[in-house]
Amino acid sequence: MALPRIPRERSLTYGLVESVGQLIVTGAYDVQPFPTEGELSRQHGTSRSVTREAVKMLTAKGLLQARPRQGTSVTPEAQWNLLDPDVLRWLLERKFSLQLLAEFTEMRLAIEPAAAALAAKRADREAIGRIREGLERMKAAGQGEDEPVAADIAFHTAVLAATGNRFFAQLDPLINTALRISIRFTNRIKGRAAGIAHHEEVLDAIAAGDAERAALAMRSLVGEVLALITAASAQPGTARKAARRTALT
Amino acid sequence: MALPRIPRERSLTYGLVESVGQLIVTGAYDVQPFPTEGELSRQHGTSRSVTREAVKMLTAKGLLQARPRQGTSVTPEAQWNLLDPDVLRWLLERKFSLQLLAEFTEMRLAIEPAAAALAAKRADREAIGRIREGLERMKAAGQGEDEPVAADIAFHTAVLAATGNRFFAQLDPLINTALRISIRFTNRIKGRAAGIAHHEEVLDAIAAGDAERAALAMRSLVGEVLALITAASAQPGTARKAARRTALT
DNA sequence: CCCGCACATATTATATGATTATTAATCTCA
């Protein structure tokens, strides 16, 4: 039996991508210009090869652009590939804003009901089984920190996978990232019991093959999250507290 | 006045990213293993630095993974970042399939009606102006090849931008890519007059601030495209013809 | 004072060779 084998992902290069990526999204280079390759190498104690490869990866994610004699620079925020899981994670963890979370949730509100409808239409037994599994885990989970979140995420992941559509499935890492943040935020405000009822309704509708009801149920589920977020952002002070809570390190 | 200044994007590295990216998505490495850095350099006549940087960019897009002693390998297709504009473009241009186009259009069917609704709710005058501009261009366009397509794309781009939501806006390059392919495909089947009427209805609803009507209009617009695509894929032979039409080079 | 051209210059882009770290595969020995 093959071991799960932990992927490395902790080479100097990947480490540099992480650090510099986080620095970029937090706006560290909004005032001072982005350093040249040489400086960047010196600052992080890496060779130029490593630096260049990290810069190239960040370029592929749309965060940087480089031209000879002009130097490397941070691209305008509008060009960042927000749909890259790394970029979204850096933004949500390092530069959290209720505004950003709200915008993402608006997109979830477009995507997830459609996903539930597709899943219902497709009615793949095995896939539905995995959705049910996620729900059971949610119900069984205690008041710990990690397991309820993981179960909730597993539910949404299973729904996206059940669409049989590669693009919906691709949104999974993004929604996972955002959910981890989002749940941490909404759990304080609202108990989990109501949430479970909603999830149950989604599963029922999908299992029954009722696309329209599945979409409606999912819409009300996500819509409630969005309502919580927008309500919180209207209330001054909450944003700062939320940022503190979600910040890691 | 600063010239538009053509971005380079044609360095050896970017060229290599393009070639290898296209080779990967077409499945060239499904049978034979992905070459080692040294071989890849030799095959493409580039130095190891260039090769490594290109590999790193493709790694950032989720197409490759590398580990010492094991070599570089193509990641399972499920891990490819389909939401990266380059990856989607390579797939649609080099390994076109009606199935993929249909799946993407399913996602459009979830996204674009919601975008229209958000645009209507927001009712930003300037943004609506840009949507109208796209529509005017569509009406004015002759039977040329490029301008009608560009105008149609401009319309959809403007709607996404009018949402004021960064994530919807981010989907623009993806939808642009797919639209370029999609229009080329559907135009053969169906005249453009009906299309313009639908677009007009979307604009009217957004301008009137009627979110629900905007969503419905957009849904029927995109839904029609999806119907064309699924109808075509049911009809044998069409797929091959479509692939030939959309293939570049 | 302004324009246009050559030229210097800073920076990324590319090339090359060597060294190190990682890990799959093999071998050794109990």
Next chain:
DNA sequence: TGAGATTAATAATCATATAATATGTGCGGG
């Protein structure tokens, strides 16, 4: 047979040199 040590292949990293490319600078002429 199996666990542990060894080997070897490969990416990862380092160091250095050269080339290409924009950007500024200064000079000459109008």
